[in-house]
Amino acid sequence: AIRSYRNDSDLRDSSKRRQRTFECCGIKNFTDWQENAYFKCCNEGIESCGVPYSCCNQSLQVNLFCGVKIMDYDDDSDGAYCSAESKYVPMDKLKPDTGRGVVIMETGCLVTMENWFNTNLYYIGGAALGVAIVQIGGVWLSQTLTHKIKVVSGGYK
Helix, strand or coil: CCCCCCCCHHHHHHHHHHHHHHCCCCCCEHHHHHHCCCCCCCCCCCCCCCCCHHHECCCCCCCCCCCCCCECCCCCCCCHHHCCCCCCCCHHHECCCCCCCCCECCECHHHHHHHHHHHCHHHHHHHHHHHHHHHHHHHHHHHHHHHHHHHHHHHHC
């Protein structure tokens, strides 16, 4: 999903919605966006060393460029972040006053969605049970109707 973020509009919209709803960024954390060619620090684009604006703190966001250039890439004089061995800028390389939910959300969506699921487990289970009961009731009614039709049509052979 992260690699194809700019290439597929449906995927981009669902990622934005997920990150906004769960107030998260990336899958494990915000550094997952280094997998995307547009956000990777090794690139020259305006979005390099950044994250999508859907990762930004919603209460502070004033423009679409709040997640641009948030990673401190200037101290990579030896090129370690762009080597074949390392594809991420470390989490401690955020620019000052951007992390800890100040500008961007650092927590990954996998963790926040798992926490949401665990918190709402009884509601989800109740909804699933309700749907199952309705489905079983529909099967029972259709079987009853089929049996009645066979009984009624049995005398007309």
